[in-house]
Amino acid sequence: MHTHHFSRRAFLRGAGVSMALPWMESFNVWGDEPKRDKPASEAPVRLCVTFSGNGFHSQEWWAKGEGKGMELGKVLQPLHEFREKLLFVRGLYHEEARKGNIHSSQTGNMLSGAPIASGGEIRSGTSFDQVLAQTYGRSTKVPSLVLACEKSNPSVHKNYSMLYSSHISWSSPTTPTPLELYPALAFDRLFKDEASPADKSVLDAVLAEARDLKRDISLNDQRKLDEYLDSVRDVEKRIENAGKRGELQGWRPTLEKPNIKRPADGIPQDIGEHMKLMIDLLVLGFQTDTTRITTLKLNNDHSALRFPNLPSVQQAGHGIDYMIHHLLSHSDGEDWLKVNQFFIGQLAYLARKLDSIQEGPRTLLDNTMLMHCSSMMAGARHDNDQLPVIVLGGAGGRLKGGRVLDYKDKPERQLCRLFMSMMDKMGQHPKIFGDAKMMLEEV
Template identity: 50%
Template sequence: MNIQRNEWLISRRHALRGIGSILALPLLDCMRPARVAAASTAHLPPTRTLVTFTGMGFHSNHWWAKGEGSGMELGPCLKPLESWKERMVFLRGLWHEQANNGVIHCMQTGNMLSGAAMAKNEVHTGVSFDQVMARQIGDRTRVPSLVLGTEDAVPGLQDGHPLLYGSHISWSSPVSPTWTETRPALAFDQLFRTERGRDDRRVVDAVLDDAKALRRKLGSADRQRFEEYLGSVNEIEGRIKRAGKERQPGEWKPTLSTPDRPRPADGIPADLPEYWKLMNDVLLLAFRTDSTRIATMKYCNDASNIVYSHLGIRDHHHYLAHAQPESLITLNQFFTSQLAYLCQRMNEIKEGDSTLLDNTAIMHCSSMLHGNHDSKQLPVLLLGGAGGNLRGGRVLDYLDKPNRRMCSLFLRLMDWGGLRLDSFNDSTERLPGLV
């Protein structure tokens, strides 16, 4: 079947309908042209896991750190984090071997949080570690994970390879990226619109009934994808049930139970800094109210063509990454200033004798070191206290070490977040030196 010639057996518009609402189907072929024990620590604030991402790396001459503690020196790209360097670990030399086996950009990003191999002529990679956590321990909160972004996905192909890889870092299945919410109001609704649970439950029930009839019409390949889609519907059903779940006596309670700010206006703010701040604030609300403990924030796609005119920059991001003018430093500082804002706000939020920053593990990453597509060593920062597990003010170099896999870092992050696994994709051991 050729999607470009519109030889569709079932329209892409076909959807499961229930009580006047629609849940769109995934793209099917026929449409184409281990938990860590928590009982003993239930009274303590939980450790949150946050991944932030910006595409195309940083200025090659100005992304560096050296020294330790209060004497730590930061390169110009990191200057917005000067006040937080003692809460930061600068990691050098980590990589994904599978990200060096394909076309640049899209094939360097699709496995950012999984390390899995990526198919070249179809969408197929691995489940990202945030979604492994969401699947296994996400039932501790109303929302298993929050996946946010500030740039929509880009469709199409790059030299025959799916551009979808470059637009998503979070993957719920090998063929399905996790929906990335880019609208502040809808992200807010995802967290706090629980009063609609009864109607939502009726919709889900109707969708599942309708699905039984459609399943019988699908071939084996489509049936597999369809089952993955139904898994997401079942996840919605579970979220509805968790919305009414009450905390047990003696269990830790967040300092904020309901949002302390109004729902954002519909749409996307025209002012880009205000837009990014609003998305950051929704993320902070999610953690502060314990609506979720697992989140990703993709500030821009790989190969992004956004023009950051508010910084006085006239060229788009992709051009800057290649040409590396001084204005790229300004843009990189805008990126790291988002981390500084998150650290500042988290540090202001008290949780007993600690703060939200103490109880969060933040990983910032990009899919290449700088604009020449070097993914043999990735730029990675860790921030926060990870529940007392992470000591900042350090530079750790893994470039010549036998274990420099990003997946080894993911195993450690999952440990801190409450999930202990024996292995994850290409790694069977934790990244040394962090604890």
């Protein structure tokens, strides 16, 4: 086996295209220098924050016990296989989110804990993912990838802009980070030097250099490179096919006039495929080290999504498309629970993909902090005196799962304390963030 040492990150390059390589044992992909307490080729810690609006079923968001013996409420059942890598955090909240109105004021500071401006003004706070992107993210081609599966809402609700309900990532106090809704454009951002229509496959553009590289790496790395190139091709084909179906690519007129009745409001029909495509791109971004920081907003708070893909329990023979997500959240019925499990199922799909990718002694999930959150505990009450928060993954061995941490009756229970702990595991050590002045020591 040949051993290579690079002073900067390694890329495969073609005409107008660059692709960062996945973690390999044969050379130092990440470009860091060897240290006594950190091997030179140790994979970096990644951060992914996923969000779903309007909270969860009020009786079924819970966890108890530890390790393999951890028990999960029905909402979290899709994550049963990952309970040893799951940190359930109870009782944290944002004081500023309890002021103002519901929805907008509860979401606009989700990742910052900052005060929210009313009266049409847009002002919140820089979210912790973007604080990391401005420092930790500079070492990658894309400092942060901000994905969404429901478009931003520009209207006003009870004297507050609904832009707050549509964005969790903020680049500055007055700038919500632009959302990428379309898988093809997200793919371009990750793998093309210029986000423009391509006349050839990203993969084809770099195959020649990939063949040269294979001669100088170990057999294990050759297999890893082949698997990676296959996964890139698979996503390319799926995006191309989605475009042919008229889905996921935005509006593409193919007729002079409609030949079907107007469909229900919302994003393209197959919301499950949309979410999975975004997750696949997210994983590729991490796998190639093209980005280390991602947020994925599965829907808005005050969401208008419908779920015809999910069979209704309450209305037999129909999908759950008789009511938008926001209104459905006002009850604790069986369909609401089913929608909750659908969202957590996307998180399980993401965790499963991350956990299937080996990076030296750990998996990609072991090297990631994957936090899922919502702006309220239960949509039926719009209550946010405590917020639903879970963290999956190992942060490169710095985070221990299989635990329940309860801060409900403790005086210092700011959610920003968790953010400080997560930033610390990525090498950033703020003295203060939002309304917090210290980390959560247990995390």
